[in-house]
Amino acid sequence: MTTEDNYSMNGPNGDTLQTDAVVSNESSDEGVEETTSSHHLPNGRMQSTPVPDAPTPKTDKSRPQYAVKYILSGHTMAISSLKFSPDGTMLASSAADKLVKLWDAYSGEILRTFEGHTEGVNDIAWSNDGELLASASDDKSIILWSLETNSAVKTLLGHTNFVFCVNFNPRSNLMVTGGYDETVRVWDVARGKSLKVLPAHSDPVTAVSFNHDGTLIVSCAMDGLIRIWDADSGQCLKTIVDDDNPICSHVKFSPNSKFILSATQDSTIRLWDYQKTRCVKTYTGHTNRTYCLFTCFSTTRGSYVVSGSEDAKIYIWDLQSREVLQVLEGHRDAVLAIATHPVRNIVASASMEKDLTIRLWYDE
């Protein structure tokens, strides 16, 4: 299904069809500042979005209506990460049971299981072409899996402790990883060699990510710092610290790379204007005290921020109004991993030991 389907899907919802269409059409409403009417699109284009509709989406009917559609189970230990493939057809999941599994995002069927890690897997990342899947593991290695050959292509060794997070750059020629050895490493994907070791933090690095054009790397760590690096030179360009210095569990660039979304273990998600080093939005309501939860933007239906929570729920905030639009309940344990579908209104979530299921939530 494509985005156009949203029309028909949303049509029955009633009079909000028009608004929904505006918002969901180009996955546009990325801008953060409530006052301005011009917004950056994920692809960097500017688009003037009609602001007048802004109040109306906050009505009940404009709220997302996600509901469980599939419950996938297969992992035997806590699921650590979920990622939709760039084309949205597949969902990859990793877990503490050392496995990486591939699921069909639309049917919920299991497609593949990758075995190879000798310890639990902490994070996975898709390359932009969907050909490669990188998995970071407690066994200090990163394995690159080829979807074509269904096998491990490369094992990247270099981290001296658990590898915690991994991400490709948009061109997918580079990969960035962070780990418990407190370093951020930049890898050459083709050669499988470490290009740079950034002595980034003084505590385990919990998230690393490239911006939309691959020029910047953002990393955050348990020392509470968010650092922005020049991907080329490895120079630290900026350090963002919250006053309270809470442990930072996740960080990512907004799709237009103008902002940084950071989740901290004081149960807060913040949106930073990293150029001005200013916190522009704060999202609260969920619980995050222990785990490094993932946080996602959802731009397919409206502009949402989606996060799991340690109270076994999933929270969906409106990006602009910071209001909790929907709370998805159903998991029986802390929801660590969450992923939003790139083109359709799907949210995938996974829970820990007591549950061990992956749930696909549809709003269609």
Added chain:
Amino acid sequence: MVFQLNPEDPDLRRRASRLILHCQHQLHLHHQLTKLHLPHQPVKISFTINRRTSLTESRPRPPQPSEEPPPPPPPSEVPPPTPPPPRSPSPPPPPPLSPPPAPSPPSQDLSDHAPSPPPSPPPSEPVASSSKPQPPKFYSLPPPPPWPPSRSEYPAGNNFKVIYDPAIDKDRDGRFRALIEKVRAAQVDGTSEPRIKGKGKGKETLTRYNGQVIEGEPESTIIDPRKAPGFKKRPHRDAFHEIRYEYDPNSTGPPPPTAVLIMNLSPLTPTQQIRRIFSAHGKISSFDPQIDMESGVALGIVFIRYQTHEEAKSCVERTHGKKFGTGMGMADGEELKVVFDGEGLKLKAVRKELEQQKHRGREEKRRKEKEAKVPTLPPAPIPAPISIPKAQTPSSTHTPVQPAWRPSHQLPARPAHIPYTNGRLSPPRSRRAAPVMKAKMMNSALSTRFPVVNDLAPMSSSHSSSSTPIHTRGRPSHHSSTHAPAPPSRSPSPISRRPGQGRHQQQREATSATVIDALAKNGFEHVRIDLTGGAMISIREEDVRAFFKDFKVDCVLRDHNAWYVAFQTSDSARRAAMVLSSRTLGHHSVTLSACPPPSHAAPVAAEKTSWTKDEIVQKAADTIIKELKVLLEKDITERVAAADLRKLVADEKAKVAESKAREGPEMVNEQRPAEKRGLKGLSFRKPKRIREEEAKTAVVEEEAPLVEPEEPVPVEPPKKKRKKDLVPKITRVSELDLESEDEENLVPEPRKRAVSEVRDEEQEPVKKKPKKDVVVDDDEPHKKALSKKKVIKKKSAAKVVVDEVIRPDELDFNVPATANIHISNVESVSRSPSPVPEPPRPPSLPPDPLEQGICNDDEDLYFARLAMSDDTPSVSHVLLPPTETVLAFRKHLTGSARTEGYYKISHTEKSAYVAQYALRSTNVESVAPTEAPAQPVTSSRSNRANARRRAQGLEEINQVQRAVALSKGETAAAELSIKFNQLQTRKKHLRFARSPIHDWGLYAMERIARGEMVIEYVGEIIRAQVADKREKVYERQGIGSSYLFRIDEDLVVDATKKGNLGRLINHSCDPNCTAKIITINGEKKIVIYAKQDIELGDEITYDYHFPIEQDKIPCLCGSAKCRGYLN
């Protein structure tokens, strides 16, 4: 022929000597060239020239014949500019020792034949020297008479000797006077020429003609002056003299060359570097690196023109044939070739040669391509001297010699002293250049048959792939084509016969082996400089040394891909790596890494090349056993030790929770599921099955005899052993009581992150060991057993069934039921740091490893036996590492780091994997572990602020310091403020980086002398009350490190949010700086002064001077004087 020249004629002399030089040269060349004596040309040329200029030289000297062996006659093209020698029948001059019969003025005495009554004086006596010479007669050169004139033509009376000349001789005793009188009396007859000339008494000269002697006159004797006692023989010369004249406008030929041609440079050498190197010899007036016209690639040839010949000469002398190793930028061990090239002819020639080679290469390629299209014929194994193109496979490197370009290959036939031409240059031109060439050069040029190829060959032949990309195409094939038909001995230059690639590999290995050896010998840490290929080549050892000049370099080594620098002191490596990592070496950015010294036992193999069958089998068996040992080791550590650790962790948590809640068992029970989960998570089942398979196959293939002892496994419990185990346990229990008390105290301590439920054990791994026992033995022994049993239950349930089935099948890996019972003992043995199981003693009651907990099951047992059956001493060596690694890294109960959630990682734990911490642990290994505190510490510095706040003493200490300074005679305050003021402007170069002591540290990037100000501790100045408040806030926020520095009673400097580098300075018990509080303009400032000289790259530390407190902050400064705690 003999040229008799007038020695007095200077012009003639000059011309003659030129002529001689010229002729000598020609002769030499021809001699060398032809090596033929032409018997039908008996003409010999000898030149004599009296070089003495003194006209008063009276003593006759025998002719100075050339001492060189008579050279073969020159061909007719050697025309002496002076009268052409006619082919006269006169015999050649006799060899030097036999005086020539030909009448020659100096040898006139020879013909004196007269009875001489008086004893002849020796020729050296004044008698001989006192005779006055008669003006000799010459054959003037201009009218060329028949040569040499016949004897009859000689003018009469020319055979004379002046015996006495009053003008120059003195006749003291009147002997000559008397003689003159006598002669006069005898000469009355007047027949012959008057012997006495001149008038007036005492003014006559006495001459002797034709050896006439009158009575009473001393008889003339023929004496070879060379045989006279005082005669010094000239040293034998084996080469022609080269006579050099200063070049002036009158000189012929080209001016002395000021330009040199340098070849065999690595094309990868940066031109700047070349320039730098060669400008050492003089000012370079033009610098012309040659590049390939097509590709623009450097050819490794540089044409340099100096300003003077001397500079060029020194360049040639000093650099020619030098191996500059790698530094110079040539491929390994390539000899530089530096020759004079005044007019750039050689350069032209070389270029042409290269061009041709390329051309040939291209042609060849084309031909090969053509051939490739033709269906390949069976390759001719060795190409015949003239092979048929068709018989050649495209892959063959030998290429048929094509007649078309063959002539250009006839380099051997070319005159050798025209080195770099293809015969185009005419001989005279080259001859002009030749005299200025050094003799050595000439010789080498002559000895090599065709110098161009050989001179250039080394560049490509040995390093064809790396050094000159453009040459790779043409050159090798060219080589083979010219050399293939010839026997290898024809390859004239030893340079061209370089070791091949294979030998290179060996060399590399050898060098790296020596490097390792040397580094091991050095014993300290070394710095490894990793470079990419190009940079590697272009950097010289001197560069590296200069790079490290600030540190005490012991030796600089290199192998094929890295430089290694060893130092004389232990900490230099680290400091150097710190300071220099951001700089560039030779325009290349380098990555420096400090590495521990290699162990000696590294590379032993590689010398063996040939193996016998037995050896191979032995070797294979050895390696397999080794692997199996490692496996076993891993098994033990993973299953037994790790499981215990995990249990321990869980227990610890439970305990903490218990004491916290004061509720006891309930909490423990809650904790238990988690623990079980953790065990389950380990899931040994699957790997085990696989390993069984592996083992089986391995057994079948290799270790057949080793399997057998597996059969009679006695399952009797070895009681002795267990008793032994009990003893340490008892002692441990007592320890444990103490410690558990400690724990009780510590538990209520407030946690910073109260929310985080999952607590890690906050001790160092070292401490874990005793604790483990404590926990297990102390209050919850049954808990452990319980959990064990749960696991066991499953196992045994399965086993009961399986056992009976499997045993008859002689499967080796069934677990005896009894084994399970004893598992609870496991930890006591296996936890020892090096769990080397004693080899089971076969004779008396072998203790069952299963029961001792060494092995969990039969599989373990099997591996244990396998390992133990081999009594190699290396067992401990092999076994140790895995234990360490297992201890260093925690296993997550939940399976992965992410699912584990946040937990505090203690500093000691970090030291296992954070690079810079690891450095410290290797450095001060002996100190660190002992000072490990027993208390759990929330944050190594979280109490720093606390301590600071209470640090009433600081001001006092400061005063004390001031007092000390005063006692040393310094006017402390004044001086300090002066220093401060001075140093406000001039900042010390400092840098922060990860520190082995604590997260970040400050490092000196320059030498700081004792007493100098290092940095001011800058921050917000706040009141103490505010500081207290902030401190709490910071603590709540989890800012582990506090940057509050108390100035005095009511002011505190807070550098947490605002400050400078000074806040990063770590504490050390043996610091190199002190903090002083000084007042400047009524403002109090904290300034850090160097207490001692601080070396480059040293971490800057000062003593925090925390007051003694109950809750200790462990100190990790690692210094020898470490007190163990900050407070």
